Amino acid sequence: MTGLEHFARLKQQVLSEYRKHYPYSGADWKSFSSQDIQNLIALIEDNLRETVSEKWVYTHLKPAENEKLPRKDMLDIFSRFCGYSGWDEFSHEPAAIQPKKKFRIWFLILGIGLLLTTILLVVFSDRAQPAKQIKVTDQYTGKPLPAEDVKVFEADPVGEKPLQMQEGSVVVPGEAKTTLVVKSPYYKTKKVVVDPKSNTTEIKVTPNDQAMMLKAFMQSDIKDWETRKVQLDKILSNDLEVIIMLKNNLGAEYFNKQEFAQKLIIPTPSLRQYKIIEITHGADQKIQFIRMAQQ
Incomplete structure (x- = not known):
């Protein structure tokens, strides 16, 4: 493909890129109005911090066919406007391939989506852990301790929060590690760390x-x-x-x-x-x- 053929393709992509901002503009360069030209120049100034003259657009973009290739610095500007690093990248890319700007956006969206999905999976995999029912038993008899003889607390840096015992068991959340403290006037105090991923289902306490x-x-x-x-x-x-x-x-x-x-x-x-x-x-x-x- 010759340089002029690549330039003809670039003109079409410039037109397509412009329509993203002004969807009701002319369908081709022939119907591209003076207001459209002003809008295009403003877009390039805002997005690329580059200056393009109205005369250049009339001379090189408006014609249906071009006899010679414009200066490379101008080709670089419009290639960048379409999402490429410059004219060299655009002219060496097969015509069937869409602008890399689109691919970059899609890859960025895909990457962010995968990252968010991973974070959510990690968070909710921990939160998805079911609550654990922990039995509190006598170390020697193996029998559950009556609620009136024992108290179980969930320990944290602030203090100890009492947990309700039912039928010799307590239920602890499954989200994260929990430190349980078992106290009783008849048994030795015991502290146990319960990991939601472990198989801990029983705390054995030693009688005094x-x-x-x-x-x-x-x-x-x-x-x-x-x-x-x-x-x-x-x-x-x-x-x-x-x-x-x-x-x-x-x-x-x-x-x-x-x-x-x-x-x-x-x-x-x-x-x-x-x-x-x-x-x-x-x-x-x-x-x-x-x-x-x-x-």
């Missing part, structure tokens, strides 16, 4: 022997008070402090080791109405502090 014995003493009938006295002396610290919160906001009662042990050695029916809320152990692992509430 002294606390479990204390619970048994409060709920069982007396059989051998001498044996119970010896056992209590082994698990209760000499500096034991016991606070019992009375119901109806009537205040609290305070007991030392001797006073509290006496209540347990010969228990009364009212003792079973007390619920242990908090137990603290000393360095010797003996129970040093007990907080209870009257039910």
Whole structure:
């Protein structure tokens, strides 16, 4: 294909590019009005920061046929207007191929679309993780812990948010890693990180022997008070402090080791109405502090 043939093709593409901005303009260069020429010159100035004279358009673009090829600097301007890097790229590209500007736009749109799709897939793949149901069980018996004996918290930098237990289980969101803290007056505190992509479905907690014995003493009938006295002396610290919160906001009662042990050695029916809320152990692992509430 000769240079003039390439120029004839360029003129048609310039016309097509112009119609994108002014769709109701003339169908060909012959019907291209003086106002169209002014519009075209303005487009080139705005988009390319280049200047084209009205005379040049009349001399080289308006004619149906051209006898000679225009200067290369002008060919570069109109090639760039059609989306090419310049005349060299345009004239070496087969006529059947559309301007690269269109392809660049489509590739840009396609690239952005693929990027957004990837981001959405990553985000929603995490969010799509279903909520996890985690059982809280006794390490030795394997039985679920009753809700009245244990509390589960979701830990974050701000603090701990309590989670509701139902039938020995808690439900945690599946979006991201969650740190769970299991607390109980009868079991050792345990912290577990639950990953939504892991197979974690159970948290096993270790019972505190002294606390479990204390619970048994409060709920069982007396059989051998001498044996119970010896056992209590082994698990209760000499500096034991016991606070019992009375119901109806009537205040609290305070007991030392001797006073509290006496209540347990010969228990009364009212003792079973007390619920242990908090137990603290000393360095010797003996129970040093007990907080209870009257039910």
